[in-house]
Amino acid sequence: DNIREGDRVQRTGRIMSVPVGDALIGRVFNPLGQPVDGLGEIKSDKTRPIEKKAPGVMDRQSVNQPLQTGIKAIDALVPIGRGQRELIIGDRKTGKTSLAIDTILNQKNQDVICIYVAIGQKESTVRTQVETLKRFGAMDYTIVVEAGPSEPAPMLYIAPYAGTAMGExxxxxxxxxxxxxxxxxxxxxxYRELSLLLRRPPGREAYPGDVFYLHSRLLERSAKLSDKLGGGSLTALPIIQTEAGDISAYIPTNVISITDGQIF
Incomplete structure (x- = not known):
């Protein structure tokens, strides 16, 4: 913390890792894996690097089990499978977060571990979501990773990778x-802010050329593993906010092409 220009720093030589395991369930963390809920330290002696290669073709199996959202229109018409990536896309205040939170609440007694990664959300909003999860008993199977709008850009950048590492x-x-x-x-x-500070050449909408890889390497880590690897699954519900319903903008089209389906 509090590193300033001109300070001397030393590399650890290790890839950044976060704590993982059952001890994290029911807690709120920042992207570095440090508890921010005031409930004290966690007892976890196991860590996992936030960046990891996605499972290969032979390490996966076809999706064969549904994940119930509790919303009949979705479960009947566009069902989500365990191991899929389903994009929730829309303008501000259209119920995207509510849909995701309802899906988490519906996993009670379904033997599904849930991770909610809040990126750039207001602290008060995240607090409200956590209180909702507590009120309905969902924190018994949920981990929250939070990077607020007042955090430096690198924290918002690594938050999804930290949450994915915990889920993996x-x-x-x-x-x-x-x-x-x-x-x-x-x-x-x-990520655009970081890239511009590093003087990398800007492309469309001033995003760097590898912004597609930013999301593809994240979402490809969600999969239904083969029985040989235990048959576990990681289902992703990424949310994208559009401006005036424009789903043809750069980031929305990128994520649409990566995911298996969209809820608009």
């Missing part, structure tokens, strides 16, 4: 996991 630990242990990214538009803006 359960997936590779044969469990089913649901992860919500709320929302990836703000992560892309943070």
């Amino acid at each position: 630990e359960f997936m590779y242990n044969g469990k089913d996991v649901l992860i919500v990214f709320d929302d990836l538009s703000k992560q892309a803006v943070a």
Whole structure:
């Protein structure tokens, strides 16, 4: 903390990692894996790097089990499978977060671990979501990762990767996991800010040329693993905010092409 220009720093030589395991369930963390809910330190001696190669073709199997959202229109018409990536896209105040939170609440007694990653959301909004999850008993199977709007851009950038690393630990242990990214538009803006500060050549809408890879390498880590690897799954519900319903903008079209389906 509090590093300033001109300070001397030393590399650790290790890839950035976050704590993982059952001890994280029911807690709220920042993207570095540090608890921010005032409930004290966690007892977890296991860590996992936030960046990891996605499972290969032979490490996956076809999606064969539904993940119920509790919303009949979705479950009947556009059902989501465990291991899929389903994009929730729309303008501000259209119920995107409410849909994701309702899906988490519906996983009670379904043996699904849920992870809610809040990227650039107001602290008061995240507090409201956590209180809702507590009121309905959903924090018993949920982990919250939060990077507020007052955090530096690198924290917003790494938050989804930290949440995915926490979910992968359960997936590779044969469990089913649901992860919500709320929302990836703000992560892309943070990445653009970082890239411009590093003087990388800007492209369309001033985003760097590899902004597609920013989201593809994240969402490809969500999968239904083969039985040989335990048969666990990681289901992703990324959220993208549009402007005036324009789904043809740069970031929305990128994420649409990566995901398996969209809820608009």
